[in-house]
Amino acid sequence: MPRVEPGGLDALIVGGGPAGLTCAIYLARYRRKVVVVDSGKSRAALIPETHNYPGFADGVTGTSLLEALTLQARTYGVEIIGDRIAELQRVEGGFEARYSRGIIGAKRAVIASGLVDRDLGDPDLREAVGHGLVRYCPICDGFEATDLRIGVLGSANDAGAKALFLRTFSRQITLLTLDGKDCGEPLSRELSEAGIRLPKARAVGFRRQDKQMIVSLSDGTVEAFDVIYPVLGCEVRSELGRKLGARHNDTGCLEVDAHQRTNVPGLYSVGDAVSDLHQIAVATGHAAVAATDIHNSLPRNFR
Structure with a gap:
């Protein structure tokens, strides 16, 4: 199995929806090495057209928004792997995540895996x-x-x-x-x-x-x-964080502080995995906050 050691990657982002991709874009612009692992099941992809996302008065489809964010992330060198993280665990120096093709190690991890409506x-x-x-x-x-x-x-x-x-x-x-x-x-x-x-x-x-x-x-x-x-409820995809001991509410949303940090050191969460206000604008705001805190928490990367 291929392995990426924690020392070689600054952040692993689990989920390639608006929250995860925005977090990746910010981190890449901070000149951090980031990998996004996405199972291709973003809730945003189900949006036929939305008119309440700022800047799109004529509306935008969920798939168009995801495509634009994906292109922007790749422009800055973000690697996006189409797969599912089966297990996430803490190791010395950060985290290791197991997926079908191997193991990815990173200093920080971000749960941006969203939810599924029942x-x-x-x-x-x-x-x-x-x-x-x-x-x-x-x-x-x-x-x-x-x-x-x-x-x-x-x-x-x-x-x-x-x-x-x-x-x-x-x-x-x-x-x-x-x-x-x-x-x-x-x-x-x-x-x-x-x-x-x-x-x-x-x-x-x-x-x-x-x-x-x-x-x-x-x-x-x-x-x-x-x-x-x-109105049938939802399944919050926060099990990776919960298995690490991250605190959560009754619906499974992970509890975070003002910097999107969970109680597990180095583990962040953004978007619908955190908030009961399921809004893209909220998710991207979470992402900007988390990415900035991750950058500031890591060793300096001066040129």
């Missing part, structure tokens, strides 16, 4: 993501849903807050449950006062029809929506 395994819902008919982030694109017919999918208690958030943009909000259960007070009262519908029947089927999503309910009725927002 879904129902329904192929129609998955396919609709690419058409912008199923969305996961009302902070990102609630404005584009202004005055549309919006369905919010999940348990009443879990999805109620997102339904209320989306009420900012449209009067036509329906809370679709999978179990047909109501929610408790005071949430039930808030939903009612906001004019948010909560059908007694549960959602049992989904299909795309042109530019709408058709939802079948357990009482035999069907309803049409312009967009559906699932």
